[in-house]
Amino acid sequence: MTADPIAAGAPVLHAQDVTMVFGGLVALNKVSLTLEQGQVAGLIGPNGAGKTTFFNCLTGLYTPTSGRVLLNGARLAGDPAKVTIAGVARTFQNIRLFPNMTVLENVLVGRHSRMKQDPVSTLLRLPAFHRGERAAKERARELLAFVGLTRAEDEVARNLPYGDQRRLEIARALATDPSVLLLDEPTAGMNPQETEATRQLILRIRETGVSVVVIEHDIKFIFGLCDKVSVLVQGELLVEGTPEVVRADPRVIEAYLGKPPEEIEADARTAAEEHDKGEQA
Amino acid sequence: MTTTTATVRSRPRITLAPTLAKPLAAAGGVLAVIAALLPWTTFVLFDNDEVNPSLQYFDAPFALSGYRLHTMLLGLAVLVVAFVPRIPGRARAQRALGFGIAAIGLISLIFLSYNGGGVGTVTAADGDAAFGAVVALVAGVLVVLSAIAAGITDIPDFPTRLPRLAAYGALVLAFAAILFLVAETLTAGGRSGVSNPYAGPTFLAFLGMAGGVLGALSGVGVVRWISALSERHRAFSIIILVLCALSLPLTSAGNAYWMTVATTIGVYAATAIGLNVVVGLAGLLDLGYVAFMGVGAFVAANLSGAATSKLGIELPFPVAALIAAILAGIVGAIVGSPTLRVRGDYLAIVTLAFGEIFTRSAQNDIGGLTGGSNAIPRIPDVELGGTAFNEEIQVGGLELPGGVLYYFMIVLVVGAVMAVFANLKNSRAGRAWIAIREDEDAARAMGIRTGKAKIMAFLVGATLAGLAGAIFAHKLTIASFDSFKFLESVTLLAAVILGGMGTIPGAVLGASLLFVLPEKLREFDDYRLLLFGLALILIMRFRPQGLVPDRVRRAELAGETATGKSIDEEEALVVEQEHDGPTGKKGGTA
Ligand SMILES: Nc1ncnc2c1ncn2[C@@H]1O[C@H](COP(=O)(O)OP(=O)(O)OP(=O)(O)O)[C@@H](O)[C@H]1O
Ligand SMILES: [Mg+2]
Numbered sequence: 001m002t003a004d005p006i007a008a009g010a011p012v013l014h015a016q017d018v019t020m021v022f023g024g025l026v027a028l029n030k031v032s033l034t035l036e037q038g039q040v041a042g043l044i045g046p047n048g049a050g051k052t053t054f055f056n057c058l059t060g061l062y063t064p065t066s067g068r069v070l071l072n073g074a075r076l077a078g079d080p081a082k083v084t085i086a087g088v089a090r091t092f093q094n095i096r097l098f099p100n101m102t103v104l105e106n107v108l109v110g111r112h113s114r115m116k117q118d119p120v121s122t123l124l125r126l127p128a129f130h131r132g133e134r135a136a137k138e139r140a141r142e143l144l145a146f147v148g149l150t151r152a153e154d155e156v157a158r159n160l161p162y163g164d165q166r167r168l169e170i171a172r173a174l175a176t177d178p179s180v181l182l183l184d185e186p187t188a189g190m191n192p193q194e195t196e197a198t199r200q201l202i203l204r205i206r207e208t209g210v211s212v213v214v215i216e217h218d219i220k221f222i223f224g225l226c227d228k229v230s231v232l233v234q235g236e237l238l239v240e241g242t243p244e245v246v247r248a249d250p251r252v253i254e255a256y257l258g259k260p261p262e263e264i265e266a267d268a269r270t271a272a273e274e275h276d277k278g279e280q281a
Numbered sequence: 282m283t284t285t286t287a288t289v290r291s292r293p294r295i296t297l298a299p300t301l302a303k304p305l306a307a308a309g310g311v312l313a314v315i316a317a318l319l320p321w322t323t324f325v326l327f328d329n330d331e332v333n334p335s336l337q338y339f340d341a342p343f344a345l346s347g348y349r350l351h352t353m354l355l356g357l358a359v360l361v362v363a364f365v366p367r368i369p370g371r372a373r374a375q376r377a378l379g380f381g382i383a384a385i386g387l388i389s390l391i392f393l394s395y396n397g398g399g400v401g402t403v404t405a406a407d408g409d410a411a412f413g414a415v416v417a418l419v420a421g422v423l424v425v426l427s428a429i430a431a432g433i434t435d436i437p438d439f440p441t442r443l444p445r446l447a448a449y450g451a452l453v454l455a456f457a458a459i460l461f462l463v464a465e466t467l468t469a470g471g472r473s474g475v476s477n478p479y480a481g482p483t484f485l486a487f488l489g490m491a492g493g494v495l496g497a498l499s500g501v502g503v504v505r506w507i508s509a510l511s512e513r514h515r516a517f518s519i520i521i522l523v524l525c526a527l528s529l530p531l532t533s534a535g536n537a538y539w540m541t542v543a544t545t546i547g548v549y550a551a552t553a554i555g556l557n558v559v560v561g562l563a564g565l566l567d568l569g570y571v572a573f574m575g576v577g578a579f580v581a582a583n584l585s586g587a588a589t590s591k592l593g594i595e596l597p598f599p600v601a602a603l604i605a606a607i608l609a610g611i612v613g614a615i616v617g618s619p620t621l622r623v624r625g626d627y628l629a630i631v632t633l634a635f636g637e638i639f640t641r642s643a644q645n646d647i648g649g650l651t652g653g654s655n656a657i658p659r660i661p662d663v664e665l666g667g668t669a670f671n672e673e674i675q676v677g678g679l680e681l682p683g684g685v686l687y688y689f690m691i692v693l694v695v696g697a698v699m700a701v702f703a704n705l706k707n708s709r710a711g712r713a714w715i716a717i718r719e720d721e722d723a724a725r726a727m728g729i730r731t732g733k734a735k736i737m738a739f740l741v742g743a744t745l746a747g748l749a750g751a752i753f754a755h756k757l758t759i760a761s762f763d764s765f766k767f768l769e770s771v772t773l774l775a776a777v778i779l780g781g782m783g784t785i786p787g788a789v790l791g792a793s794l795l796f797v798l799p800e801k802l803r804e805f806d807d808y809r810l811l812l813f814g815l816a817l818i819l820i821m822r823f824r825p826q827g828l829v830p831d832r833v834r835r836a837e838l839a840g841e842t843a844t845g846k847s848i849d850e851e852e853a854l855v856v857e858q859e860h861d862g863p864t865g866k867k868g869g870t871a
Pocket of ligand 1: 022025027045046047048049050051052053054093
């Protein structure tokens with residue numbers, strides 16, 4: 001189910017007042033987000049701001065304490081599988097591939113909800129089975145080519161270099177034919193070349209009609225990529241708007257970093273690097 | 282990136298002095314030959330009135346048969362491997378041969394001295410000297426040392442692109458050899474019992490020999506080569522394999538007793554493959570699995586006109602077996618439904634409880650369909666065109682032993698079960714199961730209805746077990762709660778893990794070993810389970826990936842394991858700890 005040709009400007013994804021409380025901790029407080037067809041939206045904020053929690057609420061992994069999420073006007077069920085089937089796919093901040101499956105198999109798992117196989121033709125290996133498998137593999141290979149992993153097809157996923165694992169996760173998510181793709185820190189731990197390649201990849205994904213939400217600590221990356229940016233601080237949506245607006249907003253400067261704009265980027269970069277170091281420890 | 286964290290577990294390559302390798306091997310080989318020629322006991326144990334002349338190989342010098350012949354052959358093999366130039370994987374082969382020789386020596390030492398009343402039996406007593414076993418043990422150790430001295434290298438790869446005819450020839454030879462080995466292993470030591478006190482140790486010594494030879498073949502790359510060939514010529518291999526299995530009655534194993542043993546192995550093999558769906562593919566730990574086999578057995582017993590059955594229904598076997606399988610599958614789905622809510626250890630407890638409930642209810646005849654402690658006896662034989670399956674049959678000029686038809690039936694059923702497993706594994710459903718095993722939350726995020734998939738796994742596994750149970754009941758002509766206890770579940774699980782999770786040959790091999798061993802080691806009575814447990818521990822210590830590992834498991838146990846944490850725990854961490862997954866530098870894979 002690729003993106004429906006909806007009237008331009010109609011929101012594909014609409015999160016309304018999503019609130020998530022863990023015990024006494026308000027991780028998200030009435031956070032709203034609208035994503036239009038073909039948009040790339042950025043979500044930034046310091047560590048622990050609730051960005052990943054927001055994704056988890058969107059995808060049904062968490063059931064929000066209150067608020068609702070609409071996809072193309074229809075309410076999303078609070079079940080990750082159903083959300084994916086409805087057309088919202090995601091990647092994980094801490095890569096979560098199927099480590100012992102091959103690269104191709106990982107993407108084929110992504111095709112799961114988009115292919116049919118009845119038990120009889122599976123068990124007896126009837127032509128219908130082979131047709132379905134061939135089509136799924138074809139699509140999976142297309143996606144591997146799209147993210148540039150064609151040659152790693154038969155590698156076991158765990159053996160892939162880090163950057164390739166991130167790209168594989170994107171290919172796997174795309175295999176579910178999403179209309180909205182949620183990327184949680186897709187460039188964490190990447191070098192500048194890989195980061196740039198990822199930026200290009202996201203732009204190409206947008207060209208295929210998929211709307212994207214990206215969480216990133218790399219502010220330069222976000223401002224250079226996104227059509228709009230939301231800033232989340234301590235579970236509150238602080239500012240929302242075009243990169244220019246957000247960059248210039250004094251509240252962002254103050255709340256997010258407490259420094260003037262020129263220093264934000266340099267600072268954010270260090271923060272991201274430290275963050276990565278923490279991950280590697 | 283993150284290159285430091287992965288715990289790459291490569292075998293420490295200890296190398297002593299390579300120059301020592303050859304002398305050590307030569308000494309070991311020669312000693313093994315000498316050991317074979319020496320007497321092994323100072324007197325014949327269990328000597329009774331009708332002295333069995335074949336027992337001479339225990340105490341007479343130069344009596345080369347039985348395990349002494351095997352010791353000699355292994356010793357000669359060591360010498361050949363040591364002195365033929367450019368054998369790839371030489372050290373691995375030597376190590377296996379050495380372990381084989383040492384195993385024969387050690388098993389004989391223990392058994393003979395224990396039953397002979399002391400070490401005098403295997404050294405010197407009453408003016409007789411018998412150092413065969415000791416020398417064999419020393420020889421084995423020397424050979425193993427020679428392998429360590431040489432340094433263990435990787436298993437070599439051979440080309441698998443052969444002309445079709447050559448490949449077929451190699452496969453036929455290999456499968457014929459396997460058939461021969463299976464027949465010999467099955468009958469090694471003869472039928473165990475009071476009249477044959479040597480059955481157990483002879484069998485174990487034979488296993489030592491067979492293990493040594495197989496290990497050596499695997500060390501020089503033959504096993505890998507054959508399995509790659511059979512992978513390449515899959516259809517042909519399957520046909521030959523089935524033909525070989527069907528010709529077992531023509532070998533030394535061709536009598537009613539061994540047919541029964543082989544049929545039982547087949548039943549457990551089919552069940553183990555079913556369990557492999559649940560445990561190996563979907564990664565759900567099921568500790569009460571044998572109960573599904575029990576459901577199949579009792580259903581079949583009640584539907585086949587067993588005398589004491591309260592139902593009084595007599596359906597033809599195929600119908601009864603089909604209903605048994607379906608009902609077992611339904612029970613499986615019901616038992617599997619808690620998997621929607623519980624994970625990991627909790628699921629194991631739920632299944633354990635179910636297994637216990639099943640056995641207890643069957644024992645107390647709750648529902649009146651299990652016969653309680655009287656069981657359901659006298660289940661009629663399966664018949665086909667007037668021939669009962671336990672009868673001897675004539676095919677052309679060939680006389681086939683009683684029970685051969687059951688054996689044929691189970692061969693076909695195991696074949697079918699294998700096909701089901703393989704076809705499911707490489708399909709949408711199989712990939713979903715494996716994905717759930719690997720990372721359940723990620724699987725859900727890929728649009729997999731994990732609850733449904735897990736129940737399906739339980740359903741498929743239980744159906745196969747139910748079918749096996751139906752055959753089991755008819756073959757034994759009795760269905761008793763006693764056959765479906767916790768120990769059986771554990772043994773089946775052990776068979777799957779021991780053989781290699783997620784692989785077919787693994788499950789079959791594991792089931793064969795685990796259900797033959799107790800049969801063969803009968804005279805060890807009390808020690809039987811101890812030995813059995815010891816063997817399991819040893820295998821798991823030295824080969825944690827199982828005897829026939831899956832590509833996946835091999836990769837997993839050679840490197841780090843995936844973390845099994847749930848997403849909630851992981852993502853709650855403010856400073857995220859990346860999995861140490863991204864490696865790419867393991868063993869320089871490029
Ligand atoms: N399952 C949970 N139970 C309790 N608290 C949670 C849970 N998940 C998240 N939190 C808390 O919610 C807050 C937001 O966490 P979240 O992971 O969403 O932050 P983030 O913005 O993604 O941070 P980072 O940039 O470090 O990834 C944190 O204080 C975290 O401890
Ligand atoms: Mg996060």
